[in-house]
Amino acid sequence: MRRITFLLLLFCFAAMTSIGGGYQVGLHSTRNTGMGLIGTSLTYDASSIFYNPGGVSFIKDKWSFSGGISLIMARVTFQGKDENYQTHLEHQLNTPFYFYASYKATDNLSIGLAVNTPYGNGLSWGDNWQGRYLIQNLKFQAITVQPTISYKFKDIIGIGVGLVWAYGGVNLNKALPIDYSGGEGQLNIKGNTIGFxxxxxxxxxxxxxxxxxxxxxxxxxxxxxxxxxxxxxPAAVRSQFPDTKVEVSLPLPANLDLGLSYDINEKLMIGINLCYVFWKQYDSLVFNFKTQTASLGRTAQPALYQNKLIPRLGAQYKINPTVTVRLGAYYDPSPVPSDYLNPQTPSSNEIGLTAGLSVFPFKGFSIDAAFLYLMGTKRDGTYSPENFAGTYYSAFYIPAIGLSYSF
Amino acid sequence: MKKLLFIILSLALFTSCERKISEYAADKGTANFTTYISVGNSLVAGYADGALYHDGQVYSCPNLIAGQLQLAGGGAFVQPMVTSNFGVAVYPGVQPKLVLGYTVDCQGVVGLGPLRTEGAMDPFANVGYAVNNFGIPGAKSFHLIAPGYAQMNPYYARFATSLTGAVVQEFNNVHPTFFTMQLGDNDVLAYALAGGSYDSITNPQLFYFAMKTVLGSLLATGAQGVMANIPDITSIPFFTTIPYNGLVLTRQSLVDSVNYAMSLYQLPFHYVVGQNPFLIKDPTSPHPYFKVRQMVPGEYVLMTVPQDSMKCRGMGIINVATHAPYPIPDQYVLTTSEVAEIHAATNIFNAIMDTMASNHHVGLVDMNSKLKQLNSQSGIVWDGVHLNTDFVTGGAFSLDGIHLTPRGNALSANFFIEVINQRFGSKIPYVDVTKYKGVVFP
Incomplete structure (x- = not known):
């Protein structure tokens, strides 16, 4: 019963924020979060379903469950270029979650299901800030469900594949520079879709x-x-801005990950990951308004993201059968070019430092905790199409908790 | 579980700290902004929406500049304030400001457009205190050196310290350390606003002498400063809102009867369904009786043209009562030759000011190229605000089509600040354009 409540809570708080480059989240297992977000070569639990379906068949236990949630606290300060203007991103809690279950059907064949939130972005700069004609607040989230099958050959090579079904929702608000007796013009865009x-x-x-x-x-x-x-x-310009359906397209970029891990002894494991993100797939954010007027049509916000390689490093040490500790670090270079730095995704080159802990009250069951501190570098940039320039300085504080049970 | 919660909560507490970026550090550079004065015409007086009213003055370009200069040692900036938000009745017949509202035209069509508000205006009175803003609506370059100008221009009389002196004699009284000047526009604009018919463009020699005297008087006080040149006034909405071919004929039967009438009058004009050029007066026409012609591209109809006469009485085509050709009166039209005169004079005046500015190390704000940019396809984009020269929707020009909105003034203030920073190595932050309004819809 308690577990059910916990899962329900996860779904209620399903709101993400991007950490690091663009709008990719990266927090998919509290254990892995503790060791620099590595995971491509690990087979400790059902989180392999997401990190590498090929590893699922290497999970030792018949059943493995893992679920958890991260609390992202983003702190971003903005200083306008050549202007006496400074503001902060509003404080809000974003909560990506994950849930995995795997089942070993035969010695070599395993199946599994992953539900998690690999992409998302949630932020609010406030209704009256200087960049309100670009963005006031934005919530974008993608929840993916991935049924997976995995097979291993002679305990040497495992292969696996999962079909990814994604449900995405977007809700954004921005102001329009149209003054009237009732204040300022406003645009809300809200919708959802599925993708594969x-x-x-x-x-x-x-x-x-x-x-x-x-x-x-x-x-x-x-x-x-x-x-x-x-x-x-205002009514006077209503015919120019009718409420309408709008098509919004956003690609969730592909990832190619390479991971290597080595058990130095019974207690100590170290691992590295190289994650290549195909950010170039995000060329522009297109809004295609279905009812077209002289003021309304197809608008493309150029993004011009660049592909990036993220190196990650992590280690775990089993102090005793009940306590395991973890450490890690990674470098996440921003995919956003400096002349397209948009307050919708204020991204900078970031260094992540992580620590984690698992406590096993009894065999197979662990309570996992991790903390990720993401240091953004101070970054000057302009979103050229809107001539919006300034300095962004960010930090993210992300505690994560999770439960894992294998038997 | 409780322990974990405790750990998470305590982490949340220590993480409430923000990243620190140092605030903008304003610096005066080699300039001294202690006593800043503004010199010029209605563009700097805070005149907007066809009136001089309180809020227009609050958002005047020099008042916005002064607000920024105060971050780098600038002092108080006193303007000859109007208390009414409708206007000041400096002489009989002055009307209160324009607002955007709904009107019914002669055809019974309800439309959105500028209309005069009703409200109590300030009576004419001298404000009785010394001012920093010598922005005088209607002032041409040579007006500032004319003794007794206060007796000719009540806007100046509102704050003049003498009815017999000249404006240039006032500068010394306030001991300015810094000035901005935007003067000379009316030397071509007054002619253009009259449709080239009853005012005249200032003689270049007089312009040179007047500018030299005004600038000389400013520099003689020991002040440093910047001055703006004259933009191409034919690109402002007052001249561009009604196109030369804004005569729209919707029915073929109407087109046929117009063409028939023109052929009867032996006028070689051919009309089509859709847009057609308006008819204007042409004294050089070879026609023995009807001295008219169609407008050509590059000619302008003034925003003050009586639109009901055009819509319902046939002005610009054929008089609906007499069926005679009905040209738009000359005072509402800028013809090709008048436009050429305006452009030629603007070029001469700008060359004079350019030389004068560089000779005296006065910074030059190239308003001419800034307005060109504002008038281009892409306009000017500032912090997500897209501004252009379109009437009402462009955001920069107020409802009179000549003077700027608060948002337009903020942009203009930034053009000045840009040059101040370049010329004096100062660091004055730009005005936050997003804080100021464009045209306000009902």
Whole structure:
């Protein structure tokens, strides 16, 4: 019963924020969060379903469950370029979650299901801030469900593939520079859609203690066909800005991950990951208003993201059968070019430092905790199409908790 | 579980701290902003929406500049304030400001447009205190050196310290350390606003002498400053809102009867369904009786043209009562030759000011190129605000089509600040354009 309540809570708080580059989240297992977000070569629990389906068949237990939630506290300060203006991102809590279950059907064949939130962005700069004609607040989230099958050959090579079904919702508000007796014009866009992709991986276990993982998660096109665009404008210009359906397209970029981990001894494991994100797939954010007027049509917000490689490093140490500790670090370079830095996703090059802890009250069951501190670098940038320039300085504080049970 | 919650909560507490970026550090550079004065015409007086009223003055370009200069040692900026938000009745017949509202035209069509508000205006009176803003609606360059100008221009008389002196003699009384000047526009604009018919463009020699005297008087006080040149006034909404071919004929039967009438009058004009050029007066026409012609591209109809006469009485085509050709009167039209005169004079005046500014190390705000940019396809974008020269929707020009909105003034103030910073190595922050309004819809 308690577990059910916990899961329900997860769904209630399903709101994400981007940490690091763009709008990819990266928090998919509290255990892995504790060690620099590595995971492509790990097979400790059902989180392999997401990190590398090829590793699922290497999970030792018949059943494995893992679920958790991260609390993202984003702190971003903005200083306008050549202006006496400074503001902060509003404080809000964003809560990506995950839930995984795997079942070993035969010695070599496993199946599993993953439900998590690999992409999302939630932020609010307030209704009256200087950049309100670009964005006031934004909530974008993608929840993915991934049924997965995995098979291993002679405990050396595992392969796996999962079909990814994604449900995405977007809700954004921005002001329009139209003054009237009732205040300022306003646009709300709200809608949701589903998209499909796949996740395929290989896990190689050449010698005892060494694991090599390669995983590819495909691009998912989130094409919201029938979002609602609601304009709050004076009656005099209503015919120019009718409420209408709007098509919004946003790609969820593909990822190619390479991971390597090695058990130095019974207690100590170290691992590295190289994650290549195909951010170039995000060229522009397109809004296609279905009712067209002289003031309303197809608008493309250029994004021009660049592909990026994220190196990650992590280690775990089993102090005793009941306590395991973890450490990690990674570098997440921003995919956003400096002349397209938009307050919708204020992204900078970031260094992540992580620590984690698992407590096993009894065999197979663990309470996992982790903390990720993400240091953004101070970054000057302009969103050129709107001539909006300034300095962004960010930090993220992310505690995470989770439960894992294998038997 | 409780322990974990405790850990998470305590982490949440220590993480409430924000990232620190140092605030903008304003700096005066080599300039001294202690006593700032503004010199010029209605564009700096805070005149907007066809009136000089309280809020217009609050959002005047120099008042916005002064607000920024105060971050780098600038002092108080006193303007000859009007208390009424409708206007000041400096002489009989002055009307209160324009607002955007619904009107019914002669055809019974309800439309959105500028209309005069009704409300109590300030009576004419001298404010009785010394001011920093010498912005005088209607002032041309040579007016500032004319003794007794206060007797000719009641806007100046509102704050003049002498009825017999000249404006240039006032500068010394306030001991300015810094000035901005936007003068000379009326030397071409007054002619253009009269449709080239009853005012005249200032003689370039007089312009040179007047500017030299005004600038000389300012520099003689020891003040430093910047001055703006004259933009191409034919790109402001007052001239561009009604196109030369704004005569729209919707029915073929109407087109046929117009063409028939023109052929009867032996006028070589051909009309089509859709847009057609308006008819204007042409004294050089070879026609023995009807001295008229169609407008050509590059000619302008003034916003003050009586629109009901055009819509219901046939002005610009054929008089509905007499069926005779009915040209738009000359005072509502800028013809090709008048436009050429305006452009030629603007170029001469700008060359004079350019030389004068560089000779005296006065910063030059190139308002001419800024207005060109504002008038281009992409307009000017500032912090997500897209501004252009379109009437009402462009955001920059107020309802009179000549003077700026608060938002337009904020942008203009930034053009000045840009040059101040370049010329004096100062660091004056830009005005936050997003804080100021454009045209307000009902």
């Amino acid at each position: 992709g796949f996740n395929a991986g290989i896990l190689i276990h050449p010698v005892k203690g060494l694991n090599i993982g390669i995983d590819y998660r495909s691009k998912i096109n989130m094409d919201v066909q029938n979002a609602n665009a609601t304009f709050t404008v």
